[in-house]
Amino acid sequence: MTLGARLVLGVVLMVAGLLKVTRLDASIQSVRLYQILPWDVTAAVGSALPIIEIAVGLLLVTGTFVRVSAVVGSLLMLAFIIGISSVWARGINIDCGCFSPGAEVDASQTQYPLEILRDTGLLLCGAWAAWRPRSPFAVDNWLFAPVTEPAEDPDPTIADDKEPAR
Amino acid sequence: MTQNNRERLRQAQADAAKQQRLNRIIGVGAAILVVVLIAVFIGVLVQNQSHQAASNSSAVTPPNATSDGKAIAISPGVAKQGAPLVELFFDYQCPYCKLLETTYGSSFTSLAASGDIELHYRTMSFLDASLGNDASVRAGIAATCADEVGKYSVFHNEIYAEQPETEGQGYTDDALRDSIPAKVGITGDDLTTFQSCYDKQATKTFVTTMGDLGVQDLQAVTKQVSTPTVFVNGKNLSLNDLGDPSGLLDLIKQNA
Numbered sequence: 407m408t409l410g411a412r413l414v415l416g417v418v419l420m421v422a423g424l425l426k427v428t429r430l431d432a433s434i435q436s437v438r439l440y441q442i443l444p445w446d447v448t449a450a451v452g453s454a455l456p457i458i459e460i461a462v463g464l465l466l467v468t469g470t471f472v473r474v475s476a477v478v479g480s481l482l483m484l485a486f487i488i489g490i491s492s493v494w495a496r497g498i499n500i501d502c503g504c505f506s507p508g509a510e511v512d513a514s515q516t517q518y519p520l521e522i523l524r525d526t527g528l529l530l531c532g533a534w535a536a537w538r539p540r541s542p543f544a545v546d547n548w549l550f551a552p553v554t555e556p557a558e559d560p561d562p563t564i565a566d567d568k569e570p571a572r
Numbered sequence: 573m574t575q576n577n578r579e580r581l582r583q584a585q586a587d588a589a590k591q592q593r594l595n596r597i598i599g600v601g602a603a604i605l606v607v608v609l610i611a612v613f614i615g616v617l618v619q620n621q622s623h624q625a626a627s628n629s630s631a632v633t634p635p636n637a638t639s640d641g642k643a644i645a646i647s648p649g650v651a652k653q654g655a656p657l658v659e660l661f662f663d664y665q666c667p668y669c670k671l672l673e674t675t676y677g678s679s680f681t682s683l684a685a686s687g688d689i690e691l692h693y694r695t696m697s698f699l700d701a702s703l704g705n706d707a708s709v710r711a712g713i714a715a716t717c718a719d720e721v722g723k724y725s726v727f728h729n730e731i732y733a734e735q736p737e738t739e740g741q742g743y744t745d746d747a748l749r750d751s752i753p754a755k756v757g758i759t760g761d762d763l764t765t766f767q768s769c770y771d772k773q774a775t776k777t778f779v780t781t782m783g784d785l786g787v788q789d790l791q792a793v794t795k796q797v798s799t800p801t802v803f804v805n806g807k808n809l810s811l812n813d814l815g816d817p818s819g820l821l822d823l824i825k826q827n828a
Contacts, residue, residue: 453619
């Protein structure tokens, strides 16, 4: 269960980050379109966001520091949800950015609930992984391996260097 | 006594193992943190560098650019005393901008030519971010390069005429670099000048800066960024008030 949650959120974050990282200009522009952050801050956020997304995605997929990275991933999703809701509430049409008289508004506006639904799902994945961070195939299993009782073992360093059984 | 010693030794081993586990966790954590911070730092650095590179490499400001770099002036210098300033915000990929252009474009430009209004075209490129391409910026570069050879207005119209049916499909380099110039009659030396300007993206800094300044002004006045938008003397003109093109000057005057 946690493995699934970890992989879903991790892969989505990595893909989202990779799509943006080669086009930082566009990434900054799209942060600006939300019109929440001050102008100068948007440049820093727009450049850093894709990299952080990739990093957190990688950590989740490999299962490294699952609790911490799941919390960061969930906070990102929460921020996106707030951003989308705020844009929706203000009636800004972000995907087209176009003046749309009357009926044409519907087509693009219906995207917002879908996007919020998607991000809520991902937020739940993150929350689950943060709540129950233990799962198979995770670096954490090695990293946080409990200290083996050195009952008869005279040299604990050797024991520690072994790959743990999965 | 020996029993006690063995107990103490075992305790020391356990402590050492715990310490090692802690070191391992802190070590890996710190390494990850450092790598991420360096990556972010490099990202921001590369971003700044590419901006610098763009502004250094034979950057060109088109001849009809306004001095504040916010717009291209249409028929500059012919506006009558006290003529209202009309600013048109548009993005080449926006379908409603095309609609406004085909319905009112020629009325705006002829009012500018007769000096009844001062007309500024403010090219935006924010749709690139939403649509995931770079066609708005490239179209903007092409139009401003056409200004280099004195064909801005016709080129501007022709870009809209060639707007892809589906929003997001974007303009091809072929269209912007070859077929549109041919249609508006850029030939010979002018064509060489134009294509070299387009290939070098010489006006890119001007275009992206014009877009940034446009976003700032739109946010300040209308609290949102949307195109097309028309400002009359710095105030937002409600596009719902637009009626027959023949009444355009009256409408502008009422809102001046």
